[in-house]
Amino acid sequence: MNNFIYHSPTKVYFGRGYETKIGSLLAERGFRKPLIVYGGGSIKRSGLYDTVLASLKEAGLSWAELGGVQPNPLLALAKEGIARFRAEQCDVLLAVGGGSAIDTAKVIGLGVPYDGDVWDFWCGKATPKAGIPTTVILTIAAAGSETSQSAVITNEDGMLKRGLNSEFNRPLFSIMNPELTYTLPAYQTACGVVDIMMHTLERYLTLPGEVELTDRIAESLLKTVRTYGPIAIAQPDHYEARAELMWAGSLSHNDLTGCGRASIFINHKIGHELSAKYGTAHGASLAIAFPAWAKYCYRSNIPRFAQYAVRVWGCEMDYAKPEATALAGIAATEDFFRSIGMPVRLSDIGIGEAEIDDLASRITAGGKNVIETYIPCGKQEFAEILRLAL
């Protein structure tokens, strides 16, 4: 077991009705004016927007707003948020939505107390030293940003999609009412399912070998999502299924599933470039990346891929040919992704051989970066992985 530091201080209010208490939850912490960060019209159509404003009013709070956050959120809007936060003299961020709204809020939270360009933190020029707290009302089980230290943003200048881990990114509290996800379309629910599984797998299918408690927790999470994902897609208002997914989404990315292990996030790197260049939904991009990556490198750790196949997918262990079991687990994952309507090949989203070189180049910052996983992966290796996804 590797040494690790675990710190997941976000307070979670989980279940029906907590969104109606947002005003008092902010007021009792001394906040007076949140900047509400949200996406398109869905929270207005669902009535959540009105619920939030009513609760803020009741608690005697004022507010400012930043709407229009898009999937794969853009830096320019976050910068607009920084300016608005300052001009409106807000004192806390309130993201109402999923990973895109939350991550935009996090970027604003780091940008407000910083004199320079907030992108400095994402391109490695500076390290955050302070942050305005982000609070959350979650509407999608997917990104795990509601408890994570991660924030991903896309810089329009070059369409660079980059993630940043910082303790200042941890939300102060997150409200998670599974009912708020009832209106999610099936495709987005499925994207969330893949994202949750991949946050876990990027920590699970790594070296060193078994860390039993962490492994079993990761497997618990994968099995739960495997069971309840399809139920939530078939019955969007199935409370228990939505609740299981929502809680799994948070635990998948609050670092619990990685304690004592390395994490790689190599599939996220591939996926980020697909999203940045083609606008592919994040979950869908991961559903394409994973089977290819797994097929490329499973031979480096057959026991682990076999364990995954047996414990998560219920494959029979082939003791004479563990490789067959390992492959069966990868195939089961791919079949599952396809069964919930996800693309699993680049061709499913209209991308062919002609794009491989540029994608591999982008993933490796023009061929400069090598990512250490089972096999050191540079531009050439990523091109080979991408070809397995054709």
Next chain:
Amino acid sequence: MNNFIYHSPTKVYFGRGYETKIGSLLAERGFRKPLIVYGGGSIKRSGLYDTVLASLKEAGLSWAELGGVQPNPLLALAKEGIARFRAEQCDVLLAVGGGSAIDTAKVIGLGVPYDGDVWDFWCGKATPKAGIPTTVILTIAAAGSETSQSAVITNEDGMLKRGLNSEFNRPLFSIMNPELTYTLPAYQTACGVVDIMMHTLERYLTLPGEVELTDRIAESLLKTVRTYGPIAIAQPDHYEARAELMWAGSLSHNDLTGCGRASIFINHKIGHELSAKYGTAHGASLAIAFPAWAKYCYRSNIPRFAQYAVRVWGCEMDYAKPEATALAGIAATEDFFRSIGMPVRLSDIGIGEAEIDDLASRITAGGKNVIETYIPCGKQEFAEILRLAL
């Protein structure tokens, strides 16, 4: 799934060597003078005491001390600690030890800023409104107090052993180096194993029915402890086994294994009275309580006890007679406790029928309290449970 609030903000430094950094970890948070709370001579014999002082000196900190904490720690010593903390003008608590040292520190932490008698909080006369932060260097995998909101103390006046949950009880940070548990005797290691399992089972064997993710996480924890407990007992310096137990101990009681479920802690109530009256080690008292309680009430939830038997102990499901499976799980637990050297009957610790009435009376505050579990348990029901433990 029930609504729940989850908040486990303690920062965990897990692995080799972190105890040598205690000075800088305190200093970087602005603390200048910890009150070090510890037990007998074991941390002096092991060299940990010297390591801690050297680290504090190196960071330019001063300190005061409160040694002599006993298992089932006593209120009088905690009160001495409150006085010393004030007199020495300390600013933070540093517990070096297990649950007894940590809980004593927590009592001091609530008592220092309070004008009245700190016992007020434990007897329900007052609610804590502030607390001095507790920090921890853990030396026993057992109580889970290093991340929990619970603190248990015994008032010598009537030998009342009582627990208190308060957000102010959550340690600020905890250092967990599995190597620091190498010197634990087998009996104490075994007591810890039982304690960890029972913190999980008191949340798992409850109503409502399945909350899949929480259940599977609880089962993960139980299986891990089942596997590594005996290894740690047989090979005290087995790093991986000590590490699995140590992390399981924290996760068993930081509320993760109870999210979305009720928790009962009825076995703890029985155990606390055994400890208070006879000085029985906490884990040993739970090993006696559980089999009796489980046999008394498993019929109220046979599916759940059967799930426990199958998933945790690998029992074969008897689909025609699920009751047989449920009983097999209880028997497997009892056999396991016995196999690691724990008492599983009152007679194992020299207690007979003559004591039953008084014990049942103590558990129910003189017959006044009824604990709602599957079956409402008052004095008569506790007497019946205790008879099953004879």
